[in-house]
Amino acid sequence: MRLLTHNLLMCNRKGCSTNNFPLRINATNVTSESTDFNPDLIRNVLPKLDWAALSQTVGELSLPGLPEACPAADDDTSLQQLHQLIIDTHVKEGELICNGCGRSYPIKNGIPNMLLNEDEL
Amino acid sequence: PDLQDVPLSMFDNVYEPCEDTYLFLDTLECEREFLDSLQPSICLEIGSGNGCLITHLSRILSTPALCIATDINADAATVTSITARSNNASVEIILSDLLSSLRTRLESKADVILMNPPYVPTESSEVGTRDIAAAWAGGINGREVVDKALPIVKDLISPNGAFYLLLVEENKPVEVMRIMKSYGFKGQVLTAKRA
Numbered sequence: 001m002r003l004l005t006h007n008l009l010m011c012n013r014k015g016c017s018t019n020n021f022p023l024r025i026n027a028t029n030v031t032s033e034s035t036d037f038n039p040d041l042i043r044n045v046l047p048k049l050d051w052a053a054l055s056q057t058v059g060e061l062s063l064p065g066l067p068e069a070c071p072a073a074d075d076d077t078s079l080q081q082l083h084q085l086i087i088d089t090h091v092k093e094g095e096l097i098c099n100g101c102g103r104s105y106p107i108k109n110g111i112p113n114m115l116l117n118e119d120e121l
Numbered sequence: 122p123d124l125q126d127v128p129l130s131m132f133d134n135v136y137e138p139c140e141d142t143y144l145f146l147d148t149l150e151c152e153r154e155f156l157d158s159l160q161p162s163i164c165l166e167i168g169s170g171n172g173c174l175i176t177h178l179s180r181i182l183s184t185p186a187l188c189i190a191t192d193i194n195a196d197a198a199t200v201t202s203i204t205a206r207s208n209n210a211s212v213e214i215i216l217s218d219l220l221s222s223l224r225t226r227l228e229s230k231a232d233v234i235l236m237n238p239p240y241v242p243t244e245s246s247e248v249g250t251r252d253i254a255a256a257w258a259g260g261i262n263g264r265e266v267v268d269k270a271l272p273i274v275k276d277l278i279s280p281n282g283a284f285y286l287l288l289v290e291e292n293k294p295v296e297v298m299r300i301m302k303s304y305g306f307k308g309q310v311l312t313a314k315r316a
């Protein structure tokens with residue numbers, strides 16, 4: 001799971017409606033897999049990012065390199081730093097925890113399991 | 122897409138590419154130019170199964186987009202990830218019912234959504250399992266999962282986004298088109314095939 005994907009995920013357990021985003025990452029394995037930097041991709045997803053959530057998550061994971069504010073579309077240096085964080089950083093193993101209701105969603109082989117039990121729907 | 126890295130035993134519990142998969146792949150191929158004209162940044166597939174569709178989509182776009190697939194079946198999620206990786210496609214996988222965990226954050230942000238739904242008419246009780254039956258069991262008129270997905274698609278699709286859905290005649294495609302039109306979609310049949 002990339003940090004970009006994490007930035008889109010929310011707890012949707014029945015009755016959980018406050019403090020359900022972003023999910024806290026409790027990671028046991030985080031990897032960085034370098035890929036070609038494509039500024040267009042980052043520019044296009046920029047408006048869809050929740051910057052406050054990203055900055056909170058990056059802080060929790062103690063990852064370096066987050067630009068101080070959401071970069072301007074022509075600031076290639078910052079876009080590249082962002083690329084390394086949201087595209088190249090993968091959470092492979094661990095769990096996502098909802099700060100609202102405490103529900104834990106396991107992450108195995110990079111795949112978050114967001115399935116709910118019947119009594120949570 | 123090449124599926125040779127997927128252990129054959131996985132297909133006991135995951136839908137193997139069939140005629141419908143190939144029809145969908147051909148359609149995406151024909152849509153290449155249009156898809157590029159959308160300049161998509163976020164593409165989704167609901168129920169990716171073997172992962173062929175989202176893998177192919179991710180590979181044909183000229184500008185990379187974030188491609189996210191969901192599936193309710195854990196084995197299907199694993200196979201999707203193997204298919205994507207062995208075809209050098211970058212696809213994110215979430216184990217999820219339809220798009221529930223993305224619903225709020227992705228509101229009006231998904232540029233392309235693909236769905237090859239479970240369309241086979243069955244008893245309602247066969248719908249909603251987390252195994253291979255989820256790939257085909259569609260309930261009454263084969264429409265139960267489709268009907269659950271349509272309002273979600275409406276909420277998530279971006280203003281100029283495109284939704285690709287595969288149906289069979291028993292699903293009453295004209296009625297589905299009518300529902301989507303009531304949501305403000307413009308609809309067209311891209312390919313039709315007699316099985």
